[in-house]
Amino acid sequence: MGSPAPMKPRPPRRRPWMVGAAVGLALVALAGCVPMGPMGPGHMRRMMGRGMMGPGMMGGRLEPPPAVTVVPTATPGGPATVSYRRDIQPLFDAYCVACHGGQAGLWLTSYEHLMAGSRHGPVVIPGDPEASELVRRLTGASQPAMPLGGPPLPPDRIELVRRWIAEGAPKN
Ligand code: HEC
Numbered sequence: 001m002g003s004p005a006p007m008k009p010r011p012p013r014r015r016p017w018m019v020g021a022a023v024g025l026a027l028v029a030l031a032g033c034v035p036m037g038p039m040g041p042g043h044m045r046r047m048m049g050r051g052m053m054g055p056g057m058m059g060g061r062l063e064p065p066p067a068v069t070v071v072p073t074a075t076p077g078g079p080a081t082v083s084y085r086r087d088i089q090p091l092f093d094a095y096c097v098a099c100h101g102g103q104a105g106l107w108l109t110s111y112e113h114l115m116a117g118s119r120h121g122p123v124v125i126p127g128d129p130e131a132s133e134l135v136r137r138l139t140g141a142s143q144p145a146m147p148l149g150g151p152p153l154p155p156d157r158i159e160l161v162r163r164w165i166a167e168g169a170p171k172n
Pocket of ligand 1: 095096105
């Protein structure tokens with residue numbers, strides 16, 4: 001009986017998840033660079049790429065949507081159903097004020113600041129979400145998309161903002 005066979009050094013292993021992560025990140029980066037016309041096919045691809053890969057790849061997760069995920073249907077001319085205080089400002093607080101609380105030329109810390117817009121003018125056009133820079137930045141129709149450098153907001157959050165503006169962007 002000799003001494004036990006020396007342990008063989010393990011061959012270095014490739015870690016498939018790392019390769020996957022690298023490829024994923026590269027894709028996200030690529031997708032982010034593709035110049036886009038408004039709502040072109042590139043836009044969709046990018047939204048999908050970011051939506052599906054962004055949060056996982058960053059190691060962080062988007063917060064689970066709060067209980068109020070059902071976006072109420074507004075009757076035109078009827079009572080407003082999205083509340084600035086309850087639905088909109090908390091989104092800004094969570095996703096935007098780190099930058100838009102005194103920098104980036106736009107304050108998102110209150111209704112008055114939001115409506116004051118930036119030096120380029122208003123970012124909310126009451127009644128016209130698609131013309132509102134706020135929505136265009138959230139959907140990526142205007143670049144750079146917001147939140148800058150992060151994954152887009154969940155679609156139901158963007159829909160809330162859209163709806164609030166469609167309802168006239170009230171201070172409610
Ligand atoms: C990491 C920092 C950062 C975060 C987070 C961020 N922004 Fe921005 N945002 C910027 C910068 C910088 C600009 C100016 C870039 C430009 O338009 O050239 C900007 C520009 C904008 C503009 C255009 C303003 C104008 O008229 O010039 C809007 C609207 C906007 N952001 C909305 C948002 C919203 C809504 C969120 C949260 C969902 C958000 N941003 C999160 C940094 C940020």
